[in-house]
Amino acid sequence: MKAQGAPKGSTIDVSISGHTLMVSFSENIGQVEVEITTDTGATVDCVNTSTPTGFQCYIPNAGDYVVTFTLSNGDEYYGEFSVTD
Numbered sequence: 402m403k404a405q406g407a408p409k410g411s412t413i414d415v416s417i418s419g420h421t422l423m424v425s426f427s428e429n430i431g432q433v434e435v436e437i438t439t440d441t442g443a444t445v446d447c448v449n450t451s452t453p454t455g456f457q458c459y460i461p462n463a464g465d466y467v468v469t470f471t472l473s474n475g476d477e478y479y480g481e482f483s484v485t486d
Contacts, residue, residue: 425455440465
């Protein structure tokens, strides 16, 4: 059992296959806001989701992106990724 307030980044699993970003949560960490932006900060998609669940997001254009996860307690986790043709 994890202590309350322990980092939750390990419960977030993200992978990219072609233009599809796949996100899953391995445990219930409450509501999570997921924002995908270009490397210049333009928003591509923003989703609020309950956990544990998963979803997919299609990224139409090749380029460099950042995905940011904001938990209900304000903690943020992010990762950078690239989409290639």
